[in-house]
Amino acid sequence: MTFELTQEYLDHIRQLIDAGDDVTLQAELGELYPADISGILYQTDIEPARYILNLLNKETGAEILANLDENDRINLLKTFSSEEIAPFINEMDSDDAVDLLNEQPIRVREEVIALLEDREQARFILDLLHYDDDVAGGLMQKELIKINVNLTVNACIEEIRQQAEDVENVYAIYVVDDLGKLLGLVSLKKIVLARKTAKIADIYEDDVVFVETYRPADEVAEVMRRYDLDAIPVVNVQQRLLGRITIDDVVDLITEQAEEDLQAISGLSGEVEEDDSIWARAKVQLPWLVVGAVGSLLAATVINGFQSELGKIAALAAFIPIIGSTGGNVGIQTSSLILQTLSDSSGLSVTLAKRLFRTLLVALINGLVVGLIAGLYTLLIGEPRLFFVVACSLLSVVMLASFMGTVTPLLLDRIGINPAVASGPFITTANDLIGIGVYFLIAQWLLAEL
C-alpha cells in the first residue's frame, strides 16, 4: 500500500518530463502523497525537480518542500526567485515556513515575507523568526485553535470552522482567559459530545502540560514522550499562549538526534547519504581518521622510546593490541552509559562523585577479569615474568578509560558540545595513547631488574 520508488518509475517520470506531457505527469503525481514526491525529487536533478514542483498546486508543493532535507532544499531553492518562493510559503505551516526561510539569505527572507499574500502568515513568521531552532520557540507553530474560557461550545465550533483550513490536525482546543493566558484545554472528542450551549468553562481540563519558549528542544521531546502527548502548548514567561509543538516534529527531532549520536560515535564528521559523491563520503570519514592516525603516531613515539625494553623482551610488543583495544572498548562503553543517563531526565540526578565511585568499582571488576585472562595468556606463551606487567597494566587501563569515559561526555555536555562525540574516535584514541604509556611505564618499573 505504501509507495515504493523504483528505477523504472523514476525513468518513466523522467520520460514524461522530457516529453513535456504535463497532463499525464499531473495525473500520476496526483496519486502520490507529498512525502513520496519528495522521495522522487531526491533522485532527480535540480531542473526536473523544479519542473515537477511548478507543475503541482502550491499546497502540495509546500508540503513537498517542507518534507525535503535541508541541503537538498537549499540547492533546489537557489534556482527560485523570491516571487516564486512566496506562494509556497503562503501555504506552509508557520514552523516549516520559518525553517525554510532561515536557510535563505537575509535578502531573500525579507523579500519573501514582504511578498506574502497571507498577511497573518507573515505576522506568524515574524513572530517565530527570532527563536533559535533548538528551543521550544523554534519548534512551535502558530497554527492552533484557542478559545476564550467564557464562550460556549457553539462559539468554539464556529472558531474551528474559521480556522479549519489553517489547522490541519486540531488535537485539542486551548482555553485562554481575556489576557490570552493559557488555562487548559478541551479535546475535540469532548466538543463533539458536548451540548452546543455548554460553557467551555464547565468542560475544560485545567491540568495541562505546557512548555516555555526557551526550553531546550530535547527537553520538549522528552516531556512529550513521557506524557504521551500529541501536541504541547508553548507559552511565554507570562504564561500567554504563543503556539504549539506537534508530535510529528518531535518524531523528526528524535530521529535526527539518534542519527547525530550514531554519526558522532562512529566518527563521521557530518551527514552523508549513500548516493553522495565519493569525495563527499571521504570528506566525512577523513577528519576523525586523521585525528586517530595522529594519536596512534603519538603512541608510536611512546613505543619507540621504549626500544631497549622491547629489544630485551620482544614479547612485550604482543600485548600492544590488547592494551589499546581494551582501553578503547571500555571508554566507549562507559561514555555510552553516561550518554544514556544524560538523555533520560526522569531519574534522580546523581552526584559526579557518586557516579565516579560506582563506575570505578565496576571498572575494578572488569579490569580484574580482563587482566586475569591476559595474564593466563602470558603463562600459556611461556612468559610468566610478564604476568603482573600485563595484568596490572590492563587493570590500570580499564580504570583510567572508565574515568575518561565518565568525565569527558559530562564535560562536553557542560560546554555545549554533543557528548556523543566523546564516545567516538576521540576517546578511543586518547585511551589508546594513555594505555600504551601506562603499559610501558609499568613494564619498565616491574621489570627493573632487566
Added chain:
Amino acid sequence: MTFELTQEYLDHIRQLIDAGDDVTLQAELGELYPADISGILYQTDIEPARYILNLLNKETGAEILANLDENDRINLLKTFSSEEIAPFINEMDSDDAVDLLNEQPIRVREEVIALLEDREQARFILDLLHYDDDVAGGLMQKELIKINVNLTVNACIEEIRQQAEDVENVYAIYVVDDLGKLLGLVSLKKIVLARKTAKIADIYEDDVVFVETYRPADEVAEVMRRYDLDAIPVVNVQQRLLGRITIDDVVDLITEQAEEDLQAISGLSGEVEEDDSIWARAKVQLPWLVVGAVGSLLAATVINGFQSELGKIAALAAFIPIIGSTGGNVGIQTSSLILQTLSDSSGLSVTLAKRLFRTLLVALINGLVVGLIAGLYTLLIGEPRLFFVVACSLLSVVMLASFMGTVTPLLLDRIGINPAVASGPFITTANDLIGIGVYFLIAQWLLAEL
C-alpha cells in the same frame, strides 16, 4: 511546570507510607501525572511501590503499570496475585494489556484473562496475544472508532459517545463497508463541522495509509514518520480493519531502537540503568570486553610469530597501534553508513556490487591519505625502509575494513540480527586482528632482504 523528582520529595513520600497516612498520600499523588508516579516507583522498593499502586484508583494504576519498564514491571507484579492484576488489566488499552500479560507466566496470563470483568477487553486481548511484538499486529490496539460507510454523521457521533470511555485519543474515525473492510477515514474535525444528517459516504477520505498485521515494526515506524501520521489503521490480508497503532507507541519504539543501536555499537550486551547494581553493570560490559580481549590475544599470537622480524627492526612494533585503530575506526564508520541506509527505506535500493565498488573507491582515498601521513612519520623517525611497509599496510587495512564494514551489517541484517552489533567491538576486534596479520605479512615480504 513539569514534575521534577527530588530526594526530598521521595523521602517525604516514604514517610507518608511509613506513617500510613493514606489521605495525605492520595491527595499528593493525585496532583501528579501517572508518568510521574511511575518515576517515583522506579526509586522505591517493591513493598512501598505495591502500597502506592493499591492506594490509587485502578485507572491511574493501569496507566502507571503501562508506563513502567518491562523489568521493573515484572519484578513488581511477582508480588501480585492474578486476582490483583485483573482489575488493572480491565482499565488498560488492549496493546498495553497484552504487553504486560506476555511478560507473565502462561498460568497467570490465562487466570487474569478469565478473571476480567470487561469481557470485550478479554476478547481484544485474546485477539492480540498471538502476534509477535515486532510486527504491526503486536503494536496495535483494538480500541478505535469505526463506522459503516452507509451511516450518517449523527450515527457516528452516537458511536463516539458509546466508545468515548475506551478510546482516549480518537484522531480519526475509520470508515468500513458491511464486511468490515477498511475504506477510508473521517477526521474528528470534519465530524465537528459537518451537518448532522450528512452521509459518511459523502465526506470520508478514501486515500488512507494503512499497514498489514505482518509488517515489521520498524517499517511501521518509518511509514508513520514519513507520512506524519498520528495513528495508522492495521488490516488483515482481506483488508479488514483489525486495530490501529498510535504515534505514542511509535515514539517509544523509535527511542528504544535508538537506545538499542547505541548499546550494540558501544559493546554493551544489554540495557542497564545508572542505579543498577555494580554486578549488573559489570555483567553488561564484560561479554564484549572478553571477546575483544580474546581477539587481541589472537593478534598477540600473530605478533609473537614475527618475533625475528621485530628483533631485527624494533620500530615495527611502533606501528601496531595505528594499524589496529585505523582498521577499527574505518570499520565503525563504514558499517554506520550502511546502518543509516538500512534504516532509511525511502531511498532507491542499491545493488551490493555497486555499493561495494563505491565504498572501496572511498577507501582508496582514505587509505592513501592515512598511509601517507604514517609514511611521512617513518621518515621523521629515520626509518625510511618502513615507508612502503606502513603505507601499503594501512592502505590494505582501510580497504579490508571498509569491505568488512559493508558486508557484515548486511549479512547480519539478512539473518535477522541487529546489524548495529557489527559496528561495535566485534568489527573493531576483527579488523584489529586482520590488520596486524596484513601488516606483518607485508613487512616480511617487503623487507625480505633482511
